[in-house]
Amino acid sequence: MTTARNGPPPSIASSFCGLHFASPIVLLSGCVGFGEEYTRIEGFSNTDVGGVVLKGTTLEPRLGNPPHRVYETPMGMLNAIGLQNPGVEHVVSSILPALDFGETRFIANVCGSTIDDYAEVTRRFDDSPIDAIEINISCPNIKEGGVAFGNVPEMSARVVEACRKVTGKPIITKLSPNQTDIQTNARYCIEAGSDALAVINTIMGMAIDAEKRQPIIGNVQGGLSGPAIKPIALLKVHQVYQVAGPLGIPIIGQGGICDTNDALEFIVAGASAVGIGTGLFYDPLLCRTINSGIGDYLARHGLEDISGLIGSLELPGPTGAPEVC
Ligand SMILES: Cc1cc2nc3c(=O)[nH]c(=O)nc-3n(C[C@H](O)[C@H](O)[C@H](O)COP(=O)(O)O)c2cc1C
Numbered sequence: 159m160t161t162a163r164n165g166p167p168p169s170i171a172s173s174f175c176g177l178h179f180a181s182p183i184v185l186l187s188g189c190v191g192f193g194e195e196y197t198r199i200e201g202f203s204n205t206d207v208g209g210v211v212l213k214g215t216t217l218e219p220r221l222g223n224p225p226h227r228v229y230e231t232p233m234g235m236l237n238a239i240g241l242q243n244p245g246v247e248h249v250v251s252s253i254l255p256a257l258d259f260g261e262t263r264f265i266a267n268v269c270g271s272t273i274d275d276y277a278e279v280t281r282r283f284d285d286s287p288i289d290a291i292e293i294n295i296s297c298p299n300i301k302e303g304g305v306a307f308g309n310v311p312e313m314s315a316r317v318v319e320a321c322r323k324v325t326g327k328p329i330i331t332k333l334s335p336n337q338t339d340i341q342t343n344a345r346y347c348i349e350a351g352s353d354a355l356a357v358i359n360t361i362m363g364m365a366i367d368a369e370k371r372q373p374i375i376g377n378v379q380g381g382l383s384g385p386a387i388k389p390i391a392l393l394k395v396h397q398v399y400q401v402a403g404p405l406g407i408p409i410i411g412q413g414g415i416c417d418t419n420d421a422l423e424f425i426v427a428g429a430s431a432v433g434i435g436t437g438l439f440y441d442p443l444l445c446r447t448i449n450s451g452i453g454d455y456l457a458r459h460g461l462e463d464i465s466g467l468i469g470s471l472e473l474p475g476p477t478g479a480p481e482v483c
Contacts, residue, residue, distance in 0.1 A: 168456035169463045170449055172208070174408055174431050175328035175353045177263050177289055179208025179346065179405065182425065182452065182464055183263055184410055186435035187211040187332075188217035188239065188265035191331035192253045199442045200267050204261035206241055208431055210247070214269040214294050216310045217279050219245035229365045232254030234384030234414070235436055238377035239296070242399050243450035246282045263289040265330065271300045273463055277320040284325035291329040293321055293352075296359045296381075308334035308359070314344040314394070322351030330410065335387075335394055343353045344398045348407050354431065356410040361387050396471065399428025403469050416440065417451050418451025428469040 172179050185207055190429040193210045200290055204210065204379040222242030229236045245248070250268075257264055266283045268291055270276035276293065293336060295308035295317050307313045317330055332354040333340055344355055360381025374473075391413025402409055411429025413423050416437040424432045437444050452464065 161258065161328045165462075168453060168461055170452050170456070172430065172464055173210065173331070174263075174410075175290060177209070177328065179431060180205055180264065181208045181445065181449050182429075183207045183421070184209045184211060184265070184431050184433045185295065185445070186412055188213055188237070189435040189438050190280055191256050192249065193264060195261055201443055201446075204258065205263055205290075206226050206449060209263035209289070211265045211267050211433070212253075213243050213290055214241045214267045215243050215249050215283075216241055216269050216271075217247050217275045219243065219244055219248065220389070223319050226374055226376055227380075229374050229380065229386075231363075231365065231382065231386060234382055235374075235439070236365055236375055236380035236382055237360070238375045238380035244278045250282055250286045254288065259289070259413060261323060265290045265292050267294050268290045268292045269297045269336045270317075271297060273316055273320045277324050280321040281324040281409050282451075284327055287325065288416040290328040290354075291321065291325060292328060292332055292333050292356060293317060294359070295347075296332070296336075297400060302372075306334060306336065309337045309342040309415060310312065311337075311339070311346040315350040318347050318350035318352050328353045330354040330356050331358050333394070333398065334359050335361050335390060335413075340394050341397050341401050344401045345424045348402065348405060352407070354410065354430075355398060356412060357398050357429075358387075358391045358413050361390065383413070385414040388420060392423060395424055395429050396427040399469050403428055406426035415448075416444070418448050418455065421448050422455055425464055425467050426469070426471050428471070430468050432462075 197358040223240030227413040268279045289290045298304040337357040360383045364379045395411040408430035410426030410431045410435030421432045
């Protein structure tokens with residue numbers, strides 16, 4: 159549908175959990191370090207993005223996994239960095255003071271091996287200028303034999319609940335696709351106090367060197383990201399929006415977004431903001447191109463901003479059982 163519209167040009171700015179986003183684009187955790195190294199790219203401006211999610215941060219410093227830590231796959235990449243980071247104390251006292259909070263919103267990415275770890279890292283960020291806290295529930299729970307917190311709704315909710323108690327800042331819970339029922343997980347996280355959801359984190363995979371008969375990734379398994387996971391991520395955003403949308407809980411849609419059309423598809427599926435991670439390795443200035451593409455789309459469709467587009471997917475009528483083959 160194309161409708162000409164008079165008046166000022168459309169705005170790509172939006173409000174997310176009460177935060178002003180200059181653009182619906184968020185740069186994703188693990189793909190931009192702690193923000194400062196990314197700003198060195200010639201031509202990049204923090205003002206081109208709604209927010210920057212910092213690298214996953216743990217209570218203690220971590221050196222990360224043995225190599226190889228990344229491996230390129232058809233249409234994507236596997237990574238098992240192992241949450242290399244200098245620890246929350248260093249991030250809060252030495253890295254955050256160097257970031258320009260006037261330029262964009264900075265979001266912490268909180269990780270832990272126990273629920274107490276998550277709560278303590280969140281508490282430290284609560285006492286800092288960080289704008290919001292994303293909880294990465296995909297970390298292994300060492301007290302439950304290493305199963306990821308995010309794979310079990312009850313465990314996910316306990317993490318969110320513990321973090322909720324120690325911060326008044328917006329909490330964004332990052333859901334894992336490596337589970338049977340992401341809608342139930344979303345519901346539990348919202349009930350536990352999450353203000354927003356990020357959908358999805360990477361999908362577990364592996365690569366093998368057949369000559370050596372060895373895994374290529376040092377950690378054996380890694381998270382698959384990039385265009386290869388986009389159809390899965392879109393479906394998960396669509397499913398989570400059924401639960402979160404009616405409650406007014408916004409979603410940061412992510413997984414393989416590499417151009418304007420990808421971003422628009424996620425917004426139509428129900429995302430209020432879109433994350434770019436692996437796409438930045440192909441083109442670090444992708445956000446500029448996508449911002450301008452979204453602006454053109456809004457103008458062409460006679461829309462003032464993206465609000466009318468979020469979750470605007472038109473579904474066919476009832477088609478019977480959802481079998482696909
Ligand atoms: C190299 C790399 C490191 C990542 N590190 C983190 C991390 O520390 N915390 C986290 O929540 N997600 C991490 N992710 C996942 C991304 O933030 C993102 O959710 C995922 O890659 C899907 O988006 P994409 O396909 O656009 O990359 C990482 C991804 C990559 C590729």
